[in-house]
Amino acid sequence: MPARLVAAEMDQAFVKELKALFAGLEKQDYNRFLRMQIPIAGMDLLQWLKNQTSEIKTYWRDREGRFEVAGVSAADSVSGALVPEYHALMNRLKTYLADADPRVRYYGGMRFNRKHASDYRWELFSSYHFTVPLFEVIRDGDKTFLACNVLVRDDQDKNKALLEILNAWSGISFQAAEHEALPAFIRRTDFPDKPRWHQNIHTALKAFSENKLEKIVLARRTCMEFEHPLNPVELLWRLKLNNHRAYYFGFQFNERTAFIGGTPEQLYRREGINIFTEAVAGTRRRGHNREEDLRLENDLLNSEKDVREHRFVVDSIGDTLNELCSRVSVEKNLSVLKLSSLQHLRKIFRGTLKDGQSDACILARLHPTPAVGGVPSAPAMEEIEKIEGFDRGWYAGPVGWISRNDAEFAVGIRSALVYENALYLYSGAGIVQGSHAENEWEEIENKIAGFMSAIEQIVPEHQPGKAHVF
Known part of the structure; x- marks a missing residue:
């Protein structure tokens, strides 16, 4: 052959x-x-x-x-x-x-x-x-x-x-596919809107002052409505053009309904008894040039708020791996994960699983990490349900694959639900003591920049929340 x-x-x-x-x-x-x-x-x-x-x-x-x-x-x-x-x-x-x-x-x-x-x-x-x-x-x-x-x-x-x-x-085609124009854009709706977002942040900060929580991740759902149904695969193809360093995924169960995204965050990778994972939290945009990019990187590395937010994730993952593994190693120093439009604090973990520890054990212990839930985990999950006011669905859940010997799961963030003629963009921000609602709103805008870039040629310039990828 x-x-x-x-x-x-x-x-x-x-x-x-x-x-x-x-x-x-x-x-x-x-x-x-x-x-x-x-x-x-x-x-x-x-x-x-x-x-x-x-x-x-x-x-x-x-x-x-x-x-x-x-x-x-x-x-x-x-x-x-x-x-x-x-x-x-x-x-x-x-x-x-x-x-x-x-x-x-x-x-x-x-x-x-x-x-x-x-x-x-x-x-x-x-x-x-x-x-x-x-x-x-x-x-x-x-x-x-x-x-x-x-x-x-x-x-x-x-x-x-x-x-x-x-x-x-006999129904499989290997003919070249035509690029498809997206349907006309109608309107954008944010839930929560900005006034309710400010109220949500206030509610979270009150929980901190009452010693109920140390960190909570609050999300927003942005609905982009179009004249006609969207093709999920065409949209995923456009999204993938924006950033090469991400897990890209698409799960389509009928012609016009799919969950798609490009997430930077690994939940874990398992090769036999060896497990690899990482703590990712804290966000800055990328700079317009090298000098600005380095300034933003240094600002991130020296931000008390972002380092504290990241420490919650590091401690949680470290505690979990110590329960699951006979041997654990972790990077000594913080590094920065650089994507096309954003950069994040990161630490990498490696471990050797104890006898009897399976993917079920790993998922049950690792998900949700403080990067998408909060600290302590159970109270944070309860508060998320009370405060957010919408169903996250698969957003921020584990997505990935499993085979006979290996497995890999990512965290389903930077993601969207395609449902008929609407695109629902989901993104969240980590809230800790000292967070400001306006800053967290802007962080979410930065996080949906990839999707906005994928559809920007049909979104009028005056539409609120329009973001650009640098």
């Missing part, structure tokens, strides 16, 4: 490999994932994904841009409206992964809080939803592959299963 296949050869090679896979199926191959993968010519994965007609679409790219996947349809999906019990959920995901090809991954996410959705716009996502795509195009380093994940259950006829996959394959 040639090193890489071009579109003209792809169909024949794919069908041949798939039929060979099914021809070799033995009884022990049922109820576990099998995978076929062939090398193909490189392509723009999001443009390929946009061109597919399937309603179910999955996208993931790691923060360093080394690994990227676009998936279509579902070989298996696991979702539930009930509040997830992490151990039960992970046991279900592991059911078919135990003997699977290690390249098979469930991609998905879950709600920020462990409560039922109170907003109808989030109902389709359930409390959690994980999918193994049926077809994938993967870029791993400088190599690109086409893959098919096969799951034949013991009550299925393998010949019928093969025909179903071939039928789905």
Whole structure:
């Protein structure tokens, strides 16, 4: 087989490999994932994904841009409206992964809080939803592959299963996708609006004075309304142009409903028994030039408020890893994570998990971090629900993937819900003693700058909150 296949050869090679896979199926191959993968010519994965007609679409790219996947349809999906019990959920995901090809991954996410959705716009996502795509195009380093994940259950006829996959394959397109103009912009609505935001900050500061809280993260939802429904993949493609150092994700469960984003924040990465995570908090914009950028970086590193806010995250993650791990190391000095429009304080942790510690244990202990919840965690979560006045849904929840041996989850911030003709932008600010409502409002404006840049050509200049990426 040639090193890489071009579109003209792809169909024949794919069908041949798939039929060979099914021809070799033995009884022990049922109820576990099998995978076929062939090398193909490189392509723009999001443009390929946009061109597919399937309603179910999955996208993931790691923060360093080394690994990227676009998936279509579902070989298996696991979702539930009930509040997830992490151990039960992970046991279900592991059911078919135990003997699977290690390249098979469930991609998905879950709600920020462990409560039922109170907003109808989030109902389709359930409390959690994980999918193994049926077809994938993967870029791993400088190599690109086409893959098919096969799951034949013991009550299925393998010949019928093969025909179903071939039928789905016949709808896959490798024609170049046209760039799509976004529909006309109508209006922007912030919830809370600025007067209520000031009241929310006042309420939080009062909780500090009463010794109820040390830190709380309050969010805002900005609704951008358009004349017609948005294409989530087109919007994600535009968003990805703005910043190369982020985890990009897209989970689409019907044609016009999706959760998309580009988050800088890792929750954790696990490679076997080794775990990697980081504390990220505190924000400054990037400068217009190198001199201004360094001045803003130094201001961040020497800000008592931001360093204190970051320390809450460092202490929380350190305490958690000491419970989960037999050995933990942490960077001695603060570093600055630089993105295209923002910069944040960061410390990196590494650990070796104790025997018996699983992804369920890690998720239960790490989420929510003080960077998206608060300190102490439980009272902060209660206050968030009382003060914010809207359902966060999957915003700030864990998003990522899990395979037989490894896993990686990011924190679903810098994210948006695409729902028919509206784009709901979610962003938050860490509130501690000494925070000022106006400054925190401006921080949120900076954090939605990536999305505003992605749609700015259709948002009039006079619209409030218009942000630019430097």
